[in-house]
Amino acid sequence: MEIRLWHELLIPYELAVKEMVIKFKHLKKEHREREIYCPIEQVSGRVKSINSILEKMQRKNISWEELEERVEDIAGVRIICQFYEDIEKVANIIRKRQDMEVLEEKDYITHMKESGYRSYHMIIQYHVETLDGPRKIRAEIQIRTLAMNFWATIEHSLQYKYKGNMPVHLRERLNRAAQSILTLDEEMSSVRNEVMDAQNSMLHQANLVKEILNNIENLYHYSNAREVAKIQDEFYRIYEKKDLERLERFHRELDIIAEGYRAQAVATEEIL
Numbered sequence: 001m002e003i004r005l006w007h008e009l010l011i012p013y014e015l016a017v018k019e020m021v022i023k024f025k026h027l028k029k030e031h032r033e034r035e036i037y038c039p040i041e042q043v044s045g046r047v048k049s050i051n052s053i054l055e056k057m058q059r060k061n062i063s064w065e066e067l068e069e070r071v072e073d074i075a076g077v078r079i080i081c082q083f084y085e086d087i088e089k090v091a092n093i094i095r096k097r098q099d100m101e102v103l104e105e106k107d108y109i110t111h112m113k114e115s116g117y118r119s120y121h122m123i124i125q126y127h128v129e130t131l132d133g134p135r136k137i138r139a140e141i142q143i144r145t146l147a148m149n150f151w152a153t154i155e156h157s158l159q160y161k162y163k164g165n166m167p168v169h170l171r172e173r174l175n176r177a178a179q180s181i182l183t184l185d186e187e188m189s190s191v192r193n194e195v196m197d198a199q200n201s202m203l204h205q206a207n208l209v210k211e212i213l214n215n216i217e218n219l220y221h222y223s224n225a226r227e228v229a230k231i232q233d234e235f236y237r238i239y240e241k242k243d244l245e246r247l248e249r250f251h252r253e254l255d256i257i258a259e260g261y262r263a264q265a266v267a268t269e270e271i272l
Contacts, residue, residue, distance in 0.1 A: 006050055009068075013075040015128045016137040017045035020077050020100075027093070035204050037196050039086035039093075041146065045077045068138070072104075072123050075139035080149050083192050084109065084185045087120050087143045094122055094141060101125040103138070115171070116178025117152060119144040147181045147188075205244060208251050215258045231257075 024043040031038030048056075053071060056062070062070045079090055087109060095102055106121040120143040128135050144152065155174055158166055166174075188195075212235055219228045231254065238246050 010047055010050075010074070012128050012130050012135045012137055013047045013139075015130065016075045016126045016139055017047055017077060019128065020075075020126065020139065020141075021045040023099075024077070024079060032203060033207070035200065035207060037200060039081055039083075039089040040079055041082050041086075042080040043077065044080075045075075048074045048076065072138050073140035075126075075137055076142065077139060078142045078144070078149070081143065081145050082195070083189050084145050084148075085189060085192065087145070090143050091120060091122060094124065099127065112178070115155065116175045116181075117155065118148050118178070118182070119152060145185050145188075147184045151178055151181045201244065205247065208247055209239070212247075212251055212254060215254050219258060 021043055024040060028038045028040045028043070031040075048071070053067070053074065056071055057067065060070070068074070081087055081090060091105070094100055102122055102124050104123040106123075108117055108119050108121065112118050122141045122143070124139055124141060126137050126139055128137055151174075154177075158170060158174070162170075216228060216232050216235065219231065235250065235254075238250050
């Protein structure tokens with residue numbers, strides 16, 4: 001197959017990956033803006049390299065005609081979670097989406113591979129619009145924890161180096177590391193509620209600060225600059241104290257002040 005044809009083949013897969021990554025990142029943003037804990041920590045995507053596709057075709061004896069049907073991970077999206085309980089939450093989000101049809105699920109969390117690999121895979125069908133019309137693209141979504149991803153990255157590098165013939169002593173050490181990763185995920189789950197509370201508190205404060213600064217900036221258009229400067233100085237004093245209750249109270253009071261000035265400005269415009 002010519003390079004030009006390879007390029008044409010991969011274009012819709014590249015489009016699918018870009019769209020899906022943007023959608024999952026936007027989902028994370030929606031959670032953050034609503035101050036809801038998001039089970040998605042990181043999102044990335046990639047289109048399989050031509051070299052990797054050829055190697056897989058050779059390894060599994062896949063013909064050109066079977067390529068797009070049998071190589072299900074030409075397009076790949078990886079979703080990283082903090083806790084392994086979040087993996088099922090993300091899987092449920094994907095199952096409920098109208099723009100993705102789940103074709104198959106592979107649970108390597110419950111049924112860990114012999115190598116120690118743990119991850120949750122979902123084969124989905126995704127609709128893209130191309131210059132030649134609509135296309136249905138198969139893609140693989142991998143969902144795993146930060147710890148699982150660290151192990152999988154190291155294991156993948158070693159598998160690539162040894163071309164599937166990894167020395168026994170390395171396999172044994174990777175297996176021991178996989179057990180350590182399992183223990184780490186279990187330990188992190190034991191403090192999950194405390195971590196979520198801390199993160200939600202940080203998120204709430206960040207949103208409060210954003211809204212306060214927006215209000216202060218808007219006040220410059222309606223109020224005396226000296227008065228606004230005093231309000232800003234007061235905000236900085238409260239912020240330095242790291243007192244969330246005082247910050248919330250200041251936010252409420254500033255909202256009332258800002259609304260008063262906006263109402264006054266509207267009334268003035270109506271009179272004019």
